[in-house]
Amino acid sequence: MGLLDELRTRVVVADGAMGTLLYLNGIDRCFEELNLTRPEQVRQIHQAYLGAGAEVIQTNTYAANDHKLKRYNLEYELEAINRAGARLARSAAQGTGAYVLGTVGGIRSTKPGEVSLGEIRRSNERQIDALLSEGVDGLLLETFYDPEELRTTLALARKKTELPIVAQVSTQDSGYLQDGSTLTEMFAILEDLGADVVGLNCRLGPFHMTRYLKQVPLPKHAYLSAYPNAGLPEYNEGRLRYRSGADYFGRSALDLRDEGVRLIGGCCGTTPEHVAAMVEAVKGSAPITDKVLEALPGSLSRTEGRIEVRETAEELAGAGVVPPTGKLFHELTAAKDHSVIVELDPPRTLRTEGFFKGVQALKEAGIDALTMADNSLASPRIANESLAAVVKEKYGVKPLVHVACRDRNMIGLQSHLMGLAASGINQMIAITGDPSKVGDVPGATSVYDYNSFDLIKLCKQFNEGRLPSGRSLGVRANFSVGAAFDPNVRHLDKGVQRLEKKIAAGADYFMTQPVYDEKRIEELYHATKHIKQQIFIGIMPLISAQNASFLHNEVPGIRLTDGVLERMQRYEHDKEAAMQxxxxxxxxxxDVVLEYFGGVYIMTPFLRYEQSAELTRYVHEAAAKRGNQRARLVQ
Incomplete structure (x- = not known):
C-alpha cells in the first residue's frame, strides 16, 4: 500500500517544521547544510516527529536549490546536500512504515522577474534528480508564491517520476494568489498537470487556512493538503517565537478535515507536540466525500473589485497643506475625566466608502480621536497620512496616525514626519512594527533603521525645530507622541520598566493592546499609578467563538481568560448571540477601565464601526453615571 492508497480511506498526519527546531537549538544559518555537517541533529528531528505519530516526513531540503545555496557559497554542494537529506530521512523512517517526501521549495517571492524560469528549471531539475536517486517515496513541492514557478516545477517533476507529488501554494491574501487566480482555479490547474495532492502551506495559521479552504471544492481526482504555521510569530528577546499551542492545533486539525483535507502537517513554528495533538485528534477519522462551499463575508470577484472602485489614492490626497496648529494630545484629553480613542483600520483596497461611513458614525458617537494603523501585520493598506488629511479636513475628527519603523529608513521617516507636521497632523503613536515576514508580501524587507524609542526621540527633536543632522527645520513641530504598552506581558514589572524607558525618551501617552481580564486591568493600575502620562486601555469586542480562539492562540500579545473563552464558546453556533x-x-x-483609568482605546474588528460607536456611547454614559454617583456622595 502506498501513500495515495492511505489517503483514499483516511486522514494522514505529516510532520512539522524542521527549521523551527533547528532555530530553537541556536542554529541560524543554512539549515540544509546540516545534512552534511551535523546529520545526527537532522535525523533526531525526523525521529522526534515519527515518535509523535507522523506518518509522512519530508527531507531537510526546502532551500537546497542553486539560488539560495549561493548565499552561503554552497551551490556546488547542491546534489550532495539533497542526497544526504533524502538518506537521513529514509534512515530515520526505516521500519516505521512512514513515507518520505523529497522537498523542493519555491525560489521566487513576489518578484517574478528576480529569477528566470530557465534558472529555476535548471536548479530544480538537479534537486529533483538528486532526491529521486535516493529512493524517496514522493515529492513535496511547497511554499510556492508564484503560480508560474509552481506550474513549471510540477510539469518538470511529473516528467521525471510516477511517484506521488504533493503541490502546495502559499496564498497572500483572502485566497487569491500572486497572479490574481483563486485557490480553486490554481488547484484545478495543478491537478491537470499531474499533482496527486494539492494544498496550502506556510504564511497562514490554521484559522485563516481553514477559512480560505471553505471556498474550495473537493478536487476531482487529487486530495487536499494543509500545512499551517503555528499562528503569527512574535519578536521576543531578540528572537522570533510562535505561540499557537498543541491543543489548539489538534482542534484545528479537525476543522481542516471538515474542509476535505486528507494530508495534514505543520509549517513554521510547529513542533512534535503539535503533530502529536493532530494525530490524537484525527485518529480513526474518515475523510469527507461531500462538501458545501461557503463564500467569505464581503468577498468580491476580481471583476467586481475593479468595477466598483469609486475613489483613487490621488483623490484621497486632496486636502490642502496647513501649518501645525493642533494642541498637544494630553492637553486635549485633560479637559474631561475620560477620553475615547477608536481605531479604524485603513482599507486594504481602494474602496473607501465603508471607512468614511465609519468615520462619520464614530464622530456622531463622540470619539475624541480616530487612530489609524500603519500597514498593520505588515500588509499594505491605504497610507494612513492620506486618510488622516481627509478625516481632519472633511469630517473634523482629530486623526492619530501610527508610524512604524519597519517600512522606512532614516531618510524616509524624517521625510514622513515633515509631511505630517506640514499637514497639521500632530498626534501620532510610534511603533517598531511587525516584521515583514509575518505579512502578505513575501520577500519584503524590514528596515528598522530606528526602533520605537529612536522614533520617539526623533519626534521630540522635530519639536525642537531640528533634524538629527542639526539642520534647522525653520519652525518647531508640534507632535504629541504616543507609544505602545503591552499589558499582557508575562512579567508586568519588566513591561513597566520598558514603559518608563519610553517616557524617558519623550512619550506623552500610551495605548495598550486589547485586555480581556478584569483583574489584569486592576493590576495594570497598581503597577503604573506612579506614572503621570495617560494610559488608554485597549478594548476590542469579540465577534464569535472562532474569533476568540484565533486571537488567543494565534495573535501575538493577546491573551483571553478561560472565563471569556468559555462565555464565547457557549454561542459557537449562534452568531448573533456570540456577537452580543x-x-x-x-x-x-x-466599567473596570473607567474605575482605574481615564482613557479607553477601542479597536474596531473587521470595520464593524457600529460596534465601536455603541461602545463609545457606552463609555460616555458609564462615565456620566460614575460622575453623578460621585456628586451624590459628596452631597
Missing part, C-alpha cells in the same frame, strides 16, 4: 456576548464582555471591561 462579545459586546457584553467589552462593556464589563470598560
Amino acid at each position: 456576548e462579545g459586546m457584553n464582555i467589552a462593556k464589563s471591561l470598560i
Whole structure:
C-alpha cells in the first residue's frame, strides 16, 4: 500500500517544521547544510516527529536549490546536500512504515522577474534528480508564491517520476494568489498537470487556512493538503517565537478535515507536540466525500473589485497643506475625566466608502480621536497620512496616525514626519512594527533603521525645530507622541520598566493592546499609578467563538481568560448571540477601565464601526453615571 492508497480511506498526519527546531537549538544559518555537517541533529528531528505519530516526513531540503545555496557559497554542494537529506530521512523512517517526501521549495517571492524560469528549471531539475536517486517515496513541492514557478516545477517533476507529488501554494491574501487566480482555479490547474495532492502551506495559521479552504471544492481526482504555521510569530528577546499551542492545533486539525483535507502537517513554528495533538485528534477519522462551499463575508470577484472602485489614492490626497496648529494630545484629553480613542483600520483596497461611513458614525458617537494603523501585520493598506488629511479636513475628527519603523529608513521617516507636521497632523503613536515576514508580501524587507524609542526621540527633536543632522527645520513641530504598552506581558514589572524607558525618551501617552481580564486591568493600575502620562486601555469586542480562539492562540500579545473563552464558546453556533456576548464582555471591561483609568482605546474588528460607536456611547454614559454617583456622595 502506498501513500495515495492511505489517503483514499483516511486522514494522514505529516510532520512539522524542521527549521523551527533547528532555530530553537541556536542554529541560524543554512539549515540544509546540516545534512552534511551535523546529520545526527537532522535525523533526531525526523525521529522526534515519527515518535509523535507522523506518518509522512519530508527531507531537510526546502532551500537546497542553486539560488539560495549561493548565499552561503554552497551551490556546488547542491546534489550532495539533497542526497544526504533524502538518506537521513529514509534512515530515520526505516521500519516505521512512514513515507518520505523529497522537498523542493519555491525560489521566487513576489518578484517574478528576480529569477528566470530557465534558472529555476535548471536548479530544480538537479534537486529533483538528486532526491529521486535516493529512493524517496514522493515529492513535496511547497511554499510556492508564484503560480508560474509552481506550474513549471510540477510539469518538470511529473516528467521525471510516477511517484506521488504533493503541490502546495502559499496564498497572500483572502485566497487569491500572486497572479490574481483563486485557490480553486490554481488547484484545478495543478491537478491537470499531474499533482496527486494539492494544498496550502506556510504564511497562514490554521484559522485563516481553514477559512480560505471553505471556498474550495473537493478536487476531482487529487486530495487536499494543509500545512499551517503555528499562528503569527512574535519578536521576543531578540528572537522570533510562535505561540499557537498543541491543543489548539489538534482542534484545528479537525476543522481542516471538515474542509476535505486528507494530508495534514505543520509549517513554521510547529513542533512534535503539535503533530502529536493532530494525530490524537484525527485518529480513526474518515475523510469527507461531500462538501458545501461557503463564500467569505464581503468577498468580491476580481471583476467586481475593479468595477466598483469609486475613489483613487490621488483623490484621497486632496486636502490642502496647513501649518501645525493642533494642541498637544494630553492637553486635549485633560479637559474631561475620560477620553475615547477608536481605531479604524485603513482599507486594504481602494474602496473607501465603508471607512468614511465609519468615520462619520464614530464622530456622531463622540470619539475624541480616530487612530489609524500603519500597514498593520505588515500588509499594505491605504497610507494612513492620506486618510488622516481627509478625516481632519472633511469630517473634523482629530486623526492619530501610527508610524512604524519597519517600512522606512532614516531618510524616509524624517521625510514622513515633515509631511505630517506640514499637514497639521500632530498626534501620532510610534511603533517598531511587525516584521515583514509575518505579512502578505513575501520577500519584503524590514528596515528598522530606528526602533520605537529612536522614533520617539526623533519626534521630540522635530519639536525642537531640528533634524538629527542639526539642520534647522525653520519652525518647531508640534507632535504629541504616543507609544505602545503591552499589558499582557508575562512579567508586568519588566513591561513597566520598558514603559518608563519610553517616557524617558519623550512619550506623552500610551495605548495598550486589547485586555480581556478584569483583574489584569486592576493590576495594570497598581503597577503604573506612579506614572503621570495617560494610559488608554485597549478594548476590542469579540465577534464569535472562532474569533476568540484565533486571537488567543494565534495573535501575538493577546491573551483571553478561560472565563471569556468559555462565555464565547457557549454561542459557537449562534452568531448573533456570540456577537452580543462579545459586546457584553467589552462593556464589563470598560466599567473596570473607567474605575482605574481615564482613557479607553477601542479597536474596531473587521470595520464593524457600529460596534465601536455603541461602545463609545457606552463609555460616555458609564462615565456620566460614575460622575453623578460621585456628586451624590459628596452631597
